[in-house]
Amino acid sequence: MQQQRPLRIIHCFRSPVGGIFRHVRDLAEAHARAGHEVGILCDSTTGGSHEDSLFDEIRPHLALGLVRMPIHRSVGPSDFAALWRGYKEIRSLRPDVLHGHGAKGGAIARLIGSALRVNRYRVARLYSPHGGSLHFCRRSLIGRLVFPLERAQERLADALVFVCDFERQTYFTKVGAPRVRHELIYNGIDDGEFEVITPRPDAVDFLYIGMMRDLKGPDLFVEAFARTERLVGRPLSALMIGDGPQQEEYSELMLQQGLSRRIRMHPAMKTREAFTLARNVVVPSRAESMPYIVLEALAARKPVIASRVGGIPEILGPDSGALAEPADVQSLATIMARSISEKDWATRVMPEPSTFKSRFAASVMSADMLDLYRELCRYQPPTDSVSPTT
Known part of the structure; x- marks a missing residue:
């Protein structure tokens, strides 16, 4: 040949x-x-x-x-x-x-x-x-x-x-x-990224990582975090990692909600490094196509909570319990609360790892x-x- x-x-x-x-x-x-x-x-x-x-x-x-x-x-x-x-x-x-x-x-x-x-x-x-x-x-x-x-x-x-x-x-x-x-x-996702990332002992409960603009839903993340605390009845912790044109607006929103000590902000960093800092990843986008952050998180065996937009249901499954209604703060907060209140939540809801890898490698x-x-x-x-x- x-x-x-x-x-x-x-x-x-x-x-x-x-x-x-x-x-x-x-x-x-x-x-x-x-x-x-x-x-x-x-x-x-x-x-x-x-x-x-x-x-x-x-x-x-x-x-x-x-x-x-x-x-x-x-x-x-x-x-x-x-x-x-x-x-x-x-x-x-x-x-x-x-x-x-x-x-x-x-x-x-x-x-x-x-x-x-x-x-x-x-x-x-x-x-x-x-x-x-x-x-x-x-x-x-x-x-x-x-x-x-x-x-x-x-x-x-x-x-x-x-x-x-x-x-x-x-x-x-x-x-x-x-x-x-x-x-x-x-x-x-590269084969080398299909490795479990264990969170650090001081890892926060929730991570938002992405562009700081309304399309990606950072404001929804802040408001849902506040409601999640009320649902579980105790203070929680979160990180927002990324850069973008509306970053100051979200800082102001955290101050208004009294969350500036429980939600910290960091500039953009490597995704796998960010995954060590949190136990759950939240993708609250108002619109998406096929977001890599969902693929990267699942490859690292991180539980993902995401809006039912774009191709995300094709990744998590159309009937996944991890899917929140788009731009619905209460729906997002309810799932966030379940993710930390139910011990077997991730095992029940996340895609089966080998099937996921065969499709998204x-x-x-x-x-x-x-x-x-x-x-x-x-x-x-x-x-x-x-x-x-x-």
Whole structure:
């Protein structure tokens, strides 16, 4: 059998924060170890020291390098400069695969990939929404603008990749049935993360870890914590770990609730380090796609309490007793109280570990993604056989 040549793969996304960044890092590392050449193009204006350390970890796996440039969240004239610079950078790297993540990353990958094709340069163009623009209401002003744009860009893609069935069904509902190939490939966790993390003796009762913005529900966490204390009839303890634009608002909310001594706040840190500091993980999001924090916590055998949003029921199970109604403080508090009042709660409610691993391992995700890349590239000429027009 003829040996398949290594692929040259570039991932494009905007913000190097949160689940998209984690997803790309996992794919890049797995595919680099399999002998492929990988690069990243993303925004330079977001992220801090924590993200810088994550880039340092992944950099040895990026044979095609790391390109960071300003890519703003909102649509504006600056996008033209980003597209032109991105085009020049990507053209020089001669990729076989351009994979865009999130609305801005998807637009960059598809537009630049299509421009390369106009110049007789073949490249596979993929788009993974990762929630992103799909969170908008279809009837809102921004929804009426965004979803037709999503529809129009379909013809610039060779495939759409959804990370959960919820995301796929949301796309069908808000954008329409895709007119191009589409696949469901679940997010996955590295095999090394399927190890039990035992909480420290001084671990707190509950942990919130994630972005400090209302979409992720930190305010719901604070209010539910206060109600949980009333339900169990004793003081409890909690940690909120992360950075974000509304951090001061949540500090003020804790002061108003008289909780500033029982809920502490820390800047972003490595997830597995954070897991040692708490006994239960709470994910109170108002909207999600397929959040890595749920996968990471379950892989570490941490009990998870989460909102019934996005793909979370696909992880915990649609009838799981760990699922709270979205944006419902009382529902969340009731489950939080049960998690610390009932000794066998986690054993009864959490997914069976071996079944969970067989479905959500990074090895499964990266292999399925590589098969898709290969299939899309199969009928294209080798990269070095065609020179892009300068």
